[in-house]
Amino acid sequence: MRLSEYIINDVKPLSISSKVSDMQLLFNQLTFSHIPVKDAHGNFLGCFSEADAHCFDSAQPISEFLYALEDFYVRDNTPWLDILEEFAVNSANVMPVLNGINEYLGYYELKDVISLFGHSPFFTEAGGILVVEKGINDYSFSEISQIVESNGGKILGAFISKMNSDLVQVTLKIGNTGLNEIIQTFRRYSYNIISGHEEDGYLESLKERSDYLKRYLNI
Helix, strand or coil: CCHHHHCECCCCCEECCCEHHHHHHHHHHCCCCEEEEECCCCCEEEEEEHHHHCCCCCCCEHHHHHHHCECCCEECCCCHHHHHHHHHHCCCCEEEEECCCCCEEEEEEHHHHHHHHHCCHHHHCCCEEEEEEEECCCCCHHHHHHHHHHCCCEEEEEEEEEECCCEEEEEEEEECCCCHHHHHHHHHCCCEEEEEECCCHHHHHHHHHHHHHHHHHCC
16 A cells, blocks of 8 residues: 555644644644644645644744744655654654645654554564574674575564664564574574564564554554
8 A cells, every 4th residue: 555545634734824822722632743834825834843832822823933843744755664763753743745846745643654564564474573683783684684595584574673882683574484493593693592483472462562552642
């Protein structure tokens, strides 16, 4: 499914000529962290945060507080992992979407983008979960892929799940084979095995956490 199908338009951007009281009322009615704002010509300008909005004089027009606008957005062709990063960096649960010529198309909600992760092969395909660890300057994804594939495995998903100045941990979802031979090969390449789970035990735990997060976002 195309991510652009998740663009929502039911809440329109406020105009800079609107009163702050209009924005405050909208925040009181919604669970949004931010509300987008447009200029008199309909061009997207940025977003006001809920925390800032409730500090403004409600009788003043929004145009008096443009200095507090936060300038973040994504494009309609931005990959969903990059969109998740933008949500995190800006502490937002809504994300304005612009097209290639900077026209405002609508917004994404965080809960919708997170739900895509639950439909990825990482969750839906059968396989085992393996967490490996190595020095931050010594690991490489090409080496990890070679180790898995040389033992007949297929990587269904991989991400860095922990990192500090010395070590990095990589979580892998591996299909097509058991983990024992793969684990032994990782050890020969000086990787520490943090955990290895055949099939669905660890995966079910991740699913439960993902479902809990989605329920929390829906509160």
